Amino acid sequence: MNKILEVKNTEKSYKENKAIHNLSFDVYEGEILGLLGPNGAGKSTMISILSTLLKSDAGEINVFGYSLMSHTNHVKSQLGIVPQEIAIYEDISAYRNVAFFASLYGLQKSELKRRVHDALKFVGLDDKENELPKTFSGGMKRRLNIACAIAHHPKLLILDEPTVGIDPQSRNHILSSLKQLKEMGTTIIYTTHYMEEVEEIADRIVIMDKGRKIAEGTLHELLERYKDTLIYRLYIQGLTLDIENQLRMIQGVENIERLEDSLTITISKKEDIFHKIILLIIQENCHITKMEMEEGNLEMVFLELTGKKLRD
Numbered sequence: 001m002n003k004i005l006e007v008k009n010t011e012k013s014y015k016e017n018k019a020i021h022n023l024s025f026d027v028y029e030g031e032i033l034g035l036l037g038p039n040g041a042g043k044s045t046m047i048s049i050l051s052t053l054l055k056s057d058a059g060e061i062n063v064f065g066y067s068l069m070s071h072t073n074h075v076k077s078q079l080g081i082v083p084q085e086i087a088i089y090e091d092i093s094a095y096r097n098v099a100f101f102a103s104l105y106g107l108q109k110s111e112l113k114r115r116v117h118d119a120l121k122f123v124g125l126d127d128k129e130n131e132l133p134k135t136f137s138g139g140m141k142r143r144l145n146i147a148c149a150i151a152h153h154p155k156l157l158i159l160d161e162p163t164v165g166i167d168p169q170s171r172n173h174i175l176s177s178l179k180q181l182k183e184m185g186t187t188i189i190y191t192t193h194y195m196e197e198v199e200e201i202a203d204r205i206v207i208m209d210k211g212r213k214i215a216e217g218t219l220h221e222l223l224e225r226y227k228d229t230l231i232y233r234l235y236i237q238g239l240t241l242d243i244e245n246q247l248r249m250i251q252g253v254e255n256i257e258r259l260e261d262s263l264t265i266t267i268s269k270k271e272d273i274f275h276k277i278i279l280l281i282i283q284e285n286c287h288i289t290k291m292e293m294e295e296g297n298l299e300m301v302f303l304e305l306t307g308k309k310l311r312d
Helices: 043-050 072-076 093-105 109-122 138-150 170-182 196-201 217-225 241-248 274-283 298-306
Strands: 003-014 019-027 034-035 058-063 079-082 155-158 185-189 204-209 212-217 229-237 252-258 262-268 287-294
Touching: 003 043, 019 043, 019 058, 019 109, 019 185, 019 204, 034 043, 034 170, 034 196, 043 155, 043 185, 058 298, 079 138, 093 109, 093 138, 093 212, 109 138, 138 155, 138 170, 138 185, 170 196, 196 298, 204 217, 204 298, 212 217, 212 298, 217 287, 229 274, 241 252, 241 262, 241 274, 262 274, 274 287
Parallel strands: 034 185, 034 204, 079 155, 155 185
Antiparallel strands: 003 019, 003 058, 204 212, 229 262, 229 287, 252 262
């Protein structure tokens, strides 16, 4: 696979605060790369550097085989950026919004008109092209933002948390659209605070913390360490700290997290112990009102690597 992006030993500091430290990763043609990290990990700084809004202090970044620093305008012409904050004009029509941003890339007349219509249709807003965005829902504004970023057919599309605060229908539409763009050959970098989105669309994942890359791989590769792990979430009436402590003593119980009236218990598949857990709870005169089970997931990987949940 061809490399679309090479980030090599990149550094960025704000006075005494090092936001990016010796960061290196690659992005390959036609893939979706999920860029994850807790708040303060350096994701937004890295996105700003790739978007040419910031300059790195050190390191090398090549996009489409060109140096980002010395060929900035050429690289920018092939980038599409969907920022975290919605960047549209509320008081001009959806059509004029997309046309304005597309015209910045040199599109004119009939070609501009066709691209604008195609972009609005792609995000499901073709029937709203003459309406003002100030009348749109949050999800519709996000979709319009994406239309503005893709009308010039960028080779690399960078999205910084594009589904924050929107309804499930718009979120599903955006994720479906991104998968379609990938099938059409667009390479995508995607940051989010929703782990399930990355699990659904990303081909590879880079996890950052404190400005550094701490893990990289496909979802399967990152989950490999948890292939022998099961997670049970038990909702228990009469739950006490004593019961929790007794459960921790059972061999094969790897972790327990408590949240009000529920326990999330991580156990090894190699140990046949679930019946012991249930028996202990029953013996303590407690009642299990609900039970859920799942295998090891990306949230567990993230928590182990960073010590935080993604939305923290």
